[in-house]
Amino acid sequence: MPAEHAILGLLAQNPDGAHGYDLARHFAGDEPLGAILRLEPGMLYHHLKKLDKTGWVAATVEQQGLRPPRQVYRLTPDGEAELRRWLSEPVERTRDIRLDFLVKLFFAQRTQPETVEALIAHQREMLTRNITSLAEQRAALAAKPDTDDRDRSFTLAVLDLRRSQTEAALEWLDQLSPIASNG
Amino acid sequence: MPAEHAILGLLAQNPDGAHGYDLARHFAGDEPLGAILRLEPGMLYHHLKKLDKTGWVAATVEQQGLRPPRQVYRLTPDGEAELRRWLSEPVERTRDIRLDFLVKLFFAQRTQPETVEALIAHQREMLTRNITSLAEQRAALAAKPDTDDRDRSFTLAVLDLRRSQTEAALEWLDQLSPIASNG
DNA sequence: AGAGCCATGTAAGAGGTTACATGATTAG
């Protein structure tokens, strides 16, 4: 779940804590985070409660006169550890590059820029492994007897699509150096 | 929802109808459909009931001695119209190529092969449009003042990833000719 | 005799979307 880790990441940038409405702004369309991940108020408040129950954030109440009191959330040590763990781990599937990996990249850059190169390198290995596996599946299928020609050519097309998507992600990764270096 | 249209597609290949267990086999891992779309029994039976309520399939009961009676589902004229409509329509977002478009391709090939080339051509146009739009967004962002450098370079990376994924899908589409021609 | 197939489902829960409810404050 990238959304909850994104919340942890935002709190990691704000040692004084933040309340729901503060955080919500970062998930709007004109913010960089909002370009990859939209979070409606309902879900945001839901995640905050869940994170509180898990112990990754801690809430304190701030009275506000006549407005509803603010719940100010701060990252706990457990939450920080979880964030670090998550940020160091590449995503397994190519389709998760689009969302999960971008969120990782975003917060790695902002909260621990020295880890960005390692994250990219690990992700690179993972994608390379996936390409190898796809090549193996392709070879196995081509060699498989008793297969309808239409079925085979369709499944080959499926594997080829995955390969092309994974290779594209890999090439994109290799051009991320500006982010990695001056982040 | 590709799952429900996949069910319609399977029934379109079986004018005598099929029952849930029959259909379930097509969504197993070793079948070509299963390579793109897994459907557990629970969801399959749920979709069948929903399609029945919508009027896209019609059920008749077949007694089976001591086993539970079979619900045999047949495609209705409405269901067939819906399937045709869906099969002729490209997907809007690149990320839906992986699932929805592949399902469309699979069933277009098997139930109306003469439409495959048009489907591919329409999808090609859609992807080309998306690439143009991404280029525009990229230009707009590069020209935008008052933007944090880190924010800008991150959002540029997001747009570049989308472009690379969309271009990869486009190149893959252009090599689908074997399926289109001898399907 | 036991494993796996046939054939249908239900139940519980996680995760998400959309819309609404509340009510003061501030900006135009």
Place this chain on the structure above:
DNA sequence: CTAATCATGTAACCTCTTACATGGCTCT
């Protein structure tokens, strides 16, 4: 005076996942 902003949430409703319930039949 109206609209947007601040600040919190709830409610209803989907979708999907995982696991289980039932019980005869067929194969080894």
